[in-house]
Amino acid sequence: MIVFLTGATGLVGGELLAVLSKCSAVEKIYCLMRAPSQADAVLRLRGVLEIHKDPFDGRKIIPVLGNLFDDDLSRSLAAIPHLNDVDTVIHSAANTSFSKANDALVERTNIDGLRKVLEWAESLRHLRTFLYVGTATLCGKDIRDRVVHEDESPHAHATHLVKYTYTKMQGELLIRQHLPDDRILIARPSIIMGDTRPIRPRSPVILWAMAAMNRVRLLPVNPQAQLDIIPVDYAAKAIVGLLFSRRRYTTYHVSSGPTAATTPQKLGKIAEKYFSDLPPVTFVEKALLKQMKLWARGKLPPNSDLYQHKEHLEYWTRVFEDKGHLRLVLSGLEAYLSFMDLGQVFDNQRLLQDVPELGNSPPADVYITSSMRFIKKMNILEGAIDP
Numbered sequence: 001m002i003v004f005l006t007g008a009t010g011l012v013g014g015e016l017l018a019v020l021s022k023c024s025a026v027e028k029i030y031c032l033m034r035a036p037s038q039a040d041a042v043l044r045l046r047g048v049l050e051i052h053k054d055p056f057d058g059r060k061i062i063p064v065l066g067n068l069f070d071d072d073l074s075r076s077l078a079a080i081p082h083l084n085d086v087d088t089v090i091h092s093a094a095n096t097s098f099s100k101a102n103d104a105l106v107e108r109t110n111i112d113g114l115r116k117v118l119e120w121a122e123s124l125r126h127l128r129t130f131l132y133v134g135t136a137t138l139c140g141k142d143i144r145d146r147v148v149h150e151d152e153s154p155h156a157h158a159t160h161l162v163k164y165t166y167t168k169m170q171g172e173l174l175i176r177q178h179l180p181d182d183r184i185l186i187a188r189p190s191i192i193m194g195d196t197r198p199i200r201p202r203s204p205v206i207l208w209a210m211a212a213m214n215r216v217r218l219l220p221v222n223p224q225a226q227l228d229i230i231p232v233d234y235a236a237k238a239i240v241g242l243l244f245s246r247r248r249y250t251t252y253h254v255s256s257g258p259t260a261a262t263t264p265q266k267l268g269k270i271a272e273k274y275f276s277d278l279p280p281v282t283f284v285e286k287a288l289l290k291q292m293k294l295w296a297r298g299k300l301p302p303n304s305d306l307y308q309h310k311e312h313l314e315y316w317t318r319v320f321e322d323k324g325h326l327r328l329v330l331s332g333l334e335a336y337l338s339f340m341d342l343g344q345v346f347d348n349q350r351l352l353q354d355v356p357e358l359g360n361s362p363p364a365d366v367y368i369t370s371s372m373r374f375i376k377k378m379n380i381l382e383g384a385i386d387p
Helices: 011-021 038-050 073-078 081-085 100-121 163-178 207-216 232-244 264-274 288-296 310-320 323-341 349-354 364-377 380-384
Strands: 002-006 028-033 061-065 088-091 129-133 146-148 184-189 251-254 344-346
Touching: 002 011, 011 028, 011 038, 011 129, 011 232, 028 038, 038 061, 073 100, 088 100, 100 129, 100 163, 129 163, 129 232, 163 184, 184 232, 207 264, 207 323, 207 364, 207 380, 232 251, 232 349, 251 349, 264 364, 288 310, 288 323, 310 323, 323 380
Parallel strands: 002 028, 002 088, 028 061, 088 129, 129 184, 146 344, 184 251
Antiparallel strands: none
């Protein structure tokens, strides 16, 4: 197998690179890299693997200089002779920002960038599989409090909480315009947070949300909402497992499913256990988020319900010092809280049937203990700038 991988320096892409690099059936892994030189690209790829002490084989892992923003990317890739033998394309690159300020950039990366990779992939004579790493949350915000199945998406009329999920929906529609079903493999991870191993995360994505909620401690979200969360190492093993399996479908949820789903309340109990010196994790009505924002601006009217939570208000005054910092954290958290309130769980029976050796993901409230020391050190203000 000769693989072309995008997003190799990202959270999922980096883990995919590590897993693929150890597969004897994989002969070469060409990694699309945005770098000033080949030498710089090699150093970055080495860093991706060395972060978890995975070996780097320069004969197997080869950078290809290129940029998803380059209008000539398709032609540039087609002009590289040794890429003509690529038989597997894994498109993991994506801008995952939830910030509205980045909407244009998210769309340009996730739709226009994908289109260029597809236009090149169409020309590959030996292409067997185009693996697109999507997201289960492309189903949109209209589905609530139930198990979601693969065939319910993509749905062009779905409404979305953030531009990111919209672009991933459009991405799936775009792939089917360019390639036949027998060459398409779509893996849709649910929420990816942390790692089952006690190792430094490749990226703080999503783990930041856990750290921020742990710091705030007063959470306007349904404590019993079902949460479909998986660790990144499980996601990578599942995706590579699908790549080598005898697949019966083109689209798979890579998820916890109903068996291993968690809840905000279960995660809150873990946070209380590891950070017992902080106020209790308290869940309140979603409507209180507006009051929390007003308090952080110094404009909360007297007799507001939020004043009942005196312990938390005193704690916020002490820990945030500048109320503007709390405003920043709440702004970054808002989209995550909305996703949590949807109560979506993604059916994973296809995955478990076609990759039976994988087994279920461990529940997030079990494996997240491996990440607690990283949560403790995380700078939540820095992460809040671009959630």
